[in-house]
Amino acid sequence: MKELGKQSSLLINRFTANGAYLALQEGGEVLLPKSYLTGIEKEGQELEVFVYTDSEDRPVAVTNRPKALLDEFAVMEAKEITKFGAFMDWGLPKDLFVPKAEMRKPMEKGSRYLVRVCKDFKTNRLIGVSKYEDFLIKDTQGFQEGQETEVLLFEETDLGFKVLIEGNFEGLLYKNEIFQPVKIGDTLRAFIKKKRDDGKLDIQLLPIGREKYEEGAEKILEILKDQKFLPLHDKSSPEAIKELLGMSKKHFKQSIGQLYKAKKIRIQDDGIELV
Template structure:
């Protein structure tokens, strides 16, 4: 079935008490259950649906889009781990099974994992795989320091946050360089710090050079507009600065230095305020 695991626009062939039957490219039909109909549809109307198999392995269409389509990656929570695999919440009534043979590591209920949606061609069912290392390639050399990239944050380790780039490259944001909240499963704009010899990418949250300080300076000015005074200075505790501004003490000092030179702020003994 060509439409399996994908979002497709399919025409309505006919209605029944159970819902609407949509026509596949092969000429066969797939049921869109009654609960997904608005009541205003007519025969021959085209509906955008996702096609997968229900709990009895019958093809079924839904108007809900899952976390990931066929051959895509997504971060999903493990709802249940059994003797034969883990059932993942991917946003649909029927959970996605990651069979034991497709587990990259042991999984635990309630934890989130990077999952690739695949087809088990023996059964023609959609399954998941967490063996992301089998699909990772060395990043090309044009990943140069400073370029902006989009990444999916998929794991946290003692070293930092692992990031998937372009569905095929792996990056890392070091834990000691994170000064704002990051969430597993978050899509994030990041900046290349370095391409390592193994083809993996060191990443950072802010642009390098002058742009970095300008972004932080804008954040300080915005907070000053709201509060008029910010009780932070070069002797403030680094954790307090991180809590208020989501930046390191070093970054804070660089930003207020820039703002002071630009005569935007005045530096007082107990904090900073707008210049007179």
């Protein structure tokens, strides 16, 4: 069945007491249960649905979109652990099963893991796989240092957070370069800091080089336009600067230096104010 694990637009063939039967592309039908119908649908109408198998391994359509489609990654919480594997919350009534053999490491209930949705060709069911390294692309030649990208935070380490870059590459975000609240499962705008020899990428959340300070200056300027005064200065503690602005002290000093040279602000003993 081509639709398994995918988001598809299917036509309503007929209605029964159980719901609506939708026409599959290669013939046959799949049930959209009555609980997903609003009551105004008509035969021949096209509906956007996700197709997977229910608790009895029968194909079924739902109008919910899961956290990940077939061959996609998402961070999922382990809801139940058994001797055979783990059941993950992926946003659908039936949890996604990760067989024990497909676990990268033993899972714990309530913890969150990076999981890829795959098809088990022996059973024709969707399963989860947490051995993410098997699916990553090692060749990072297409990336340039300073390039903007999108990352998914999926695992915390002693150094920082492992991130999935554009769904295909692994990177690392260092703790000492994070100046905003973040957590596992966050999708963030980021920038390539360094391309490493092992094929992985170091990333940071602020633009590289001078552009970084320009962005910081713009942030401070916007706050001053609203508040007129900011109780931060050269002698302010790094903790106070991080709490109010979400940036490092070095970043702050570079940014207000730009604004001062541009005659946008006045630097007082107790803070800075808009000119």
